[in-house]
Amino acid sequence: MSHFPSPKAALDPAFFTPCQIVYLEHHDQRLYAEVIQTVAVKQICWVRPLVLAAAGVDAFAPGAIADSVVYDLRECSDLLLPVQLFRVALDVDVIPLLMHLTELAPETQSALRSRHNQQMHQFVRDVCLAHPEAFEAQSSTDQARD
DSSP states (O other): OOSSOOHHHHTSGGGOOTTOEEEEEETTEEEEEEEEEEETTTTEEEEEEEEEEEOOTTTTSTTOGGGOEEEEOTTSOOEEEEGGGOEEOOHHHHHHHHHHHHHSOHHHHHHHHHHHHHHHHHHHHHHHHHOHHHHHHHHHHHHHHO
């Protein structure tokens, strides 16, 4: 008997594991983040942001990073968001983005940190406004337990 979830189950947010990379997509942007913990009872995912990639329609295809705007979020605050908003990220999507970040000079990264933080907060705000049902479901779960 295997201790690993089936491939189908691995795509289910309930099976997110610590250190796994996931993404949250909204319009032409993707927020890639590392899972810290999933709280099944509350259906919340605690993630550590890595990268916000803003791009055109096909820019998330392998090799299309040159056409993307990439924001380094590794110094930003952790997030707690409904688990159903996240999807499992593929290595072929994430590795080129992380490699791109390592190519930036440290002084460039620190100069842009505040702007990147603002971009992440705007993205999260837009996601919250676009998916109120995900947050309402969380609110009703909390009230049912009380």
